[in-house]
Amino acid sequence: MDPLSLLQLPRASRPPLPLAAAAAPLTEEQQPSPSGEERFDWLDLWYPLAPVCDLDLHVPHGKTVLGLSIVDWYDRGAGEWRVFDDACPHRLASLFEVRIDDRGRLQCVYHGWACVASYPCVVQNNILWFYPRDDPEYKDVLQRKRPLLIPEIDDPDFVTVYGIRDLHYGYDILVENHMDPAHVPYAHKGIMRGIRKKEDPGRYVPEASFLPGD
Incomplete structure (x- = not known):
C-alpha cells in the first residue's frame, strides 16, 4: 500500500x-455482583x-x-x-x-x-x-x-427532524426530567398540544408508588 x-x-x-x-x-468487565444479582x-x-x-x-x-x-x-x-x-x-x-x-x-x-x-x-x-x-x-x-x-x-406520514445536543449532566437526570409529568407541560409550553398556560402549574396527586418496599 x-x-x-x-x-x-x-x-x-x-x-x-x-x-x-x-x-x-x-x-x-461485567461480572456478577456480590449480591448475586446480574449487572x-x-x-x-x-x-x-x-x-x-x-x-x-x-x-x-x-x-x-x-x-x-x-x-x-x-x-x-x-x-x-x-x-x-x-x-x-x-x-x-x-x-x-x-x-x-x-x-x-x-x-x-x-x-x-x-x-x-x-x-x-x-x-x-x-x-x-x-x-x-x-x-x-x-x-x-x-x-x-x-x-x-x-x-x-x-x-x-410522519415528519422527522434530527438533532444532536450536548447535555452537561448524566443520563439519569435526563430520564427523570422526561418522566416528570409536571415539568414538561409547564417549562416547555408550546411544544405540546393542549398544554396549559405557563403561569398555571398543574397539581398532581400520585396514585401509585414504584419505590422499593412500597
Missing part, C-alpha cells in the same frame, strides 16, 4: 485526542452515533462513546459505513484525521496501512448504529440482536 501524502489529508470534524484517549474504554451490561447494546445525513462521505468522523474512542467512515468500495477503533495498533496514531484512499480504504497516517479493529455497525432509521465489541464472536451480532427500531421515522 502506498504511504500517505500528508498534503492530501482531509480534515475531520473534531480536534485530535491525546493518546490516552485511545486506550481501553472506561467500562469494566447491566453496557457493552451488550447498539448505540446511535449520528444521523447519516449529518455525516460527510469523504472524511472520517471521530467520536467517543462509553470512554471508547472510535472513528466512523464511509467505505466507498463496499458501499457501506464502517466503525473502527480510533487508534492504529502499531503506534496508536489517531485515525480521525487521516486519508481515505482511492479504493475507499481508511489509511493510518503513520504507515499508510489499514489493519485496525472494526466494530459491527448498521444504518437503521437513517441513523448509524454501532455495537461496542470487536471480538470475533460478535461479528454476526446483527443477526441475533438489532438496534431499537422506531417505525415512525421511516413512515412517510
Whole structure:
C-alpha cells in the first residue's frame, strides 16, 4: 500500500485526542455482583452515533462513546459505513484525521496501512448504529440482536427532524426530567398540544408508588 501524502489529508470534524484517549474504554468487565444479582451490561447494546445525513462521505468522523474512542467512515468500495477503533495498533496514531484512499480504504497516517479493529455497525432509521465489541464472536451480532427500531421515522406520514445536543449532566437526570409529568407541560409550553398556560402549574396527586418496599 502506498504511504500517505500528508498534503492530501482531509480534515475531520473534531480536534485530535491525546493518546490516552485511545486506550481501553472506561467500562469494566461485567461480572456478577456480590449480591448475586446480574449487572447491566453496557457493552451488550447498539448505540446511535449520528444521523447519516449529518455525516460527510469523504472524511472520517471521530467520536467517543462509553470512554471508547472510535472513528466512523464511509467505505466507498463496499458501499457501506464502517466503525473502527480510533487508534492504529502499531503506534496508536489517531485515525480521525487521516486519508481515505482511492479504493475507499481508511489509511493510518503513520504507515499508510489499514489493519485496525472494526466494530459491527448498521444504518437503521437513517441513523448509524454501532455495537461496542470487536471480538470475533460478535461479528454476526446483527443477526441475533438489532438496534431499537422506531417505525415512525421511516413512515412517510410522519415528519422527522434530527438533532444532536450536548447535555452537561448524566443520563439519569435526563430520564427523570422526561418522566416528570409536571415539568414538561409547564417549562416547555408550546411544544405540546393542549398544554396549559405557563403561569398555571398543574397539581398532581400520585396514585401509585414504584419505590422499593412500597
